[in-house]
Amino acid sequence: SLLHARRPTRRRRGAMDCTSRPQKRGLFVEMSEEPAAKLARTTSGEYIAAFRAYDTDGNGQIDLPELRQALQAVQRRVEANAGREPFFPRPFHESTCCWLCARFGDGLRLNFEQFCELMGYLSTLKGIFEQIDVSRDGVIEFAELVRAFKLSGITMQPDVIQQIGASYDVDKNGTLEFDEFVQLRLEWERYTQVWDTTTNGNPMIQLQQLQAILEDVKRSIEPVGSWLLSQGAASAVSSQHLLFGSMFKVSRPFQPQTCQSLMLRFGDSNLQMDFAGFCSMLVFLKEMTSSFCRADTERSGSLNVDGLSKTFEAAGMALPSELVVQIGRSFDRDNSGRIEFDEFLQLAVEWNDMCAKQAVFKDQTSGRISTAALQGLFPQLRVVYRVANGVAQTVRPFSLETCRWLVAKFGTVADGVTWIEFLHLIQFVKEAFAKYEAFDSIRKDGSLDIDELGAVLASCGIKLSREAVARTLEAFDQDKSGALEFDEFLQLLGACASA
Numbered sequence: 334s335l336l337h338a339r340r341p342t343r344r345r346r347g348a349m350d351c352t353s354r355p356q357k358r359g360l361f362v363e364m365s366e367e368p369a370a371k372l373a374r375t376t377s378g379e380y381i382a383a384f385r386a387y388d389t390d391g392n393g394q395i396d397l398p399e400l401r402q403a404l405q406a407v408q409r410r411v412e413a414n415a416g417r418e419p420f421f422p423r424p425f426h427e428s429t430c431c432w433l434c435a436r437f438g439d440g441l442r443l444n445f446e447q448f449c450e451l452m453g454y455l456s457t458l459k460g461i462f463e464q465i466d467v468s469r470d471g472v473i474e475f476a477e478l479v480r481a482f483k484l485s486g487i488t489m490q491p492d493v494i495q496q497i498g499a500s501y502d503v504d505k506n507g508t509l510e511f512d513e514f515v516q517l518r519l520e521w522e523r524y525t526q527v528w529d530t531t532t533n534g535n536p537m538i539q540l541q542q543l544q545a546i547l548e549d550v551k552r553s554i555e556p557v558g559s560w561l562l563s564q565g566a567a568s569a570v571s572s573q574h575l576l577f578g579s580m581f582k583v584s585r586p587f588q589p590q591t592c593q594s595l596m597l598r599f600g601d602s603n604l605q606m607d608f609a610g611f612c613s614m615l616v617f618l619k620e621m622t623s624s625f626c627r628a629d630t631e632r633s634g635s636l637n638v639d640g641l642s643k644t645f646e647a648a649g650m651a652l653p654s655e656l657v658v659q660i661g662r663s664f665d666r667d668n669s670g671r672i673e674f675d676e677f678l679q680l681a682v683e684w685n686d687m688c689a690k691q692a693v694f695k696d697q698t699s700g701r702i703s704t705a706a707l708q709g710l711f712p713q714l715r716v717v718y719r720v721a722n723g724v725a726q727t728v729r730p731f732s733l734e735t736c737r738w739l740v741a742k743f744g745t746v747a748d749g750v751t752w753i754e755f756l757h758l759i760q761f762v763k764e765a766f767a768k769y770e771a772f773d774s775i776r777k778d779g780s781l782d783i784d785e786l787g788a789v790l791a792s793c794g795i796k797l798s799r800e801a802v803a804r805t806l807e808a809f810d811q812d813k814s815g816a817l818e819f820d821e822f823l824q825l826l827g828a829c830a831s832a
Contacts, residue, residue: 360461360465360481360482360484360485360487360518360521361485361518361521361522361525362457362461363457364450364453364454364456364457370453371449371453374449374450374452374453375445375446375449377449377452380448380449380452381445382406383403383404383406384403384445384448386403386406387399387400387402387403387406388445393444393445394442394443394444395442395443395448396434396441396442396443397427397430397431397434397441397442397560398427400430400433400434400443400448400451401424401425401427401430403448404424404425404430405424424512425512425515426503426512426516428516428557428561429512429515429516429519431557431560431561432515432516432519432520432557433451433454433455433515433519435556435557435560436451436454436519437450437451437454441556441560455515458511458514458515458518459511461518462511462514465477465478465480465481467480471510472508472509472510473498473508473509473514474507474508475494475495475498475499475507475508478494478495478497478498478509479491479494479495482494487608487609487612488609489609489612489613490613493612493613493616496616496620497517497521497612497616498517500574500616500619500620501513501514501516501517520554523550523553523554524550524553524611524612524615526553527546527549527550527553528546528608528611530549531545531546531549536607536608537605537606537607538605538606538611539604539605540592540593540596540604540605543587543592543595543596543606544586544587544589544592546611547587547592548586548587550576550615551576551577551578552577552578554575554576554577555577555578555579557575557577558575558577558578558579558580559577559579561575562579562580574619574620574622574623575619575622576618576619576622580622580626580632581629581632581633581634581674582631582632582633582634583633583634585634585673585674585675587675587678588666588675590666590679591675591676591678591679593720594678594679594682594683595614595617595618595678595682597715597718597720597725598614598617598682598715599611599613599614599617602715602725603725604720617681617682617685618678621677621678621681622674624644624647624648624681625644625674625677627643627644627647628640628641628643628644628647629674634673634674635669635671635672635673635674636671636672636677637670637671638654638657638658638661640672641657641660641661641672641677642654642657644677645657645684648685648688649688649691650684650688650691652753652756653753656753656756656757656760659760659764660680660684660760661680663760663763663764663767664676664677664679664680683715683716686714686715687714687716687756687759690710690713690714691752693706693710694751694752694755699749700751700752701744701746701749701750701751701752701754702749702750702755703748703749704733704736704737704740704748704749705733705736707736707739707740707750707755708730708731708732708733708736711730711731711736712727712730714759715727716759716762716763716766717762717763717766717819719770719779726779728766728779728818728819728820729818729819729820730820731820731823732811732820732824734824735820735823735824735827738823738824738827739758739761739762739823739827740758742758742761742827743755743757743758743761762823765819765822765823765826766819768789768792769781769789769819769822772785772786772788772789772792773785778816779818779819780814780816780817780818781806781816781817781822782806782815782816783799783802783803783806786802786805786806786817787799787802790802790805793829795829805825809821809822809824809825809828
């Protein structure tokens with residue numbers, strides 16, 4: 334959808350150098366680094382023959398196209414030995430070879446030692462694949478993948494793991510072949526290793542760490558992504574949901590506001606995140622990257638109104654253009670008139686939850702929900718909130734009277750709003766809250782006192798004396814707290830609009 338205990342790490346050879354964590358198990362078991370195992374790899378007759386066959390100029394290196402041929406040569410040589418099973422079920426896709434070159438080579442080229450390490454890695458992965466494939470049918474079903482993640486010590490919701498698996502199911506047959514599994518392993522070990530480097534054994538990351546970890550993720554994927562782009566394979570970048578630095582013509586770091594939005598969404602409304610939340614966030618980011626890149630065909634890193642409309646339509650939300658303009662304007666932090674990728678992510682975090690609520694309206698015969706249903710729906714939405722002490726705090730529940738006014742303002746019948754009317758209503762509430770927060774500048778306590786209320790009324794063209802502001806505050810201060818909460822402020826706006 335748009336919106337749908339560890340010891341110090343060590344370095345490994347290759348353009349995608351990264352750190353690894355100890356005691357890896359399940360999906361992320363590493364190949365043996367024992368001297369005997371390394372010797373066996375570098376003296377393998379199959380590996381030596383395949384490498385020599387495709388090192389045509391004798392310079393001791395093979396490039397990316399030659400790697401695919403060399404892997405097939407190993408396959409044929411293994412199959413020629415009676416009683417031995419095929420090493421690879423089918424030829425590797427070129428993008429998988431690119432991942433392997435980036436993982437083990439230098440500049441997408443491999444010397445013989447690197448080639449042998451690569452082959453040892455694939456041999457290890459074949460063993461892992463066979464362990465996961467409990468049904469012994471030569472493919473990994475998503476239920477088997479869920480079990481594999483659990484055995485790897487990664488606790489995530491099954492539907493998130495299924496999303497991960499589906500993103501590598503190139504032929505869309507509902508299973509992962511070995512080639513597809515290799516890509517999954519290569520990419521997700523990047524993410525787990527970036528996490529390990531950042532956390533250094535801690536179970537959580539804080540807000541200030543998230544920006545750095547996201548930039549590390551982009552750097553770790555850069556060799557693969559940039560190669561695909563150099564081959565004119567922008568569609569492959571989009572289809573593989575890759576997030577890397579040069580995916581747009583101008584590379585920009587993630588902004589603090591984006592990191593806060595992601596942290597609150599995947600940290601259960603807290604400004605810290607565990608590994609399961611980190612993985613769920615990556616699934617979301619990969620989906621949003623793909624959605625954005627499909628609309629941003631020029632790789633400009635920004636969308637106009639038409640491009641933003643396309644992302645909503647792809648998510649099953651065909652919105653009126655004037656509403657798309659309103660939504661875009663509220664997230665256009667730099668007032669450029671376009672939505673940059675960073676701003677799009679902030680939008681997607683919020684509106685992805687909104688998209689899921691469309692089913693509530695479809696379940697109604699009339700296609701609309703009542704005032705009482707609207708009142709019950711608001712607490713389920715992260716539409717208006719403020720961050721205090723590292724936690725997202727929602728405003729207090731809207732009264733039925735406030736909801737009646739909102740329905741009267743946006744609905745076309747006496748009691749209820751349709752889906753599109755609801756979206757207009759939500760956008761109005763968001764814009765009102767932005768103004769409300771902007772003037773909560775003195776006490777910053779989530780309410781408006783007499784001075785703050787006077788300032789916000791003046792900004793709306795309503796200039797009143799201090800005494801008149803005091804009477805206005807008293808009239809709408811239903812809980813007699815001496816200040817206006819947001820729902821009371823909305824009722825005041827309603828009264829001003831009808832005056």
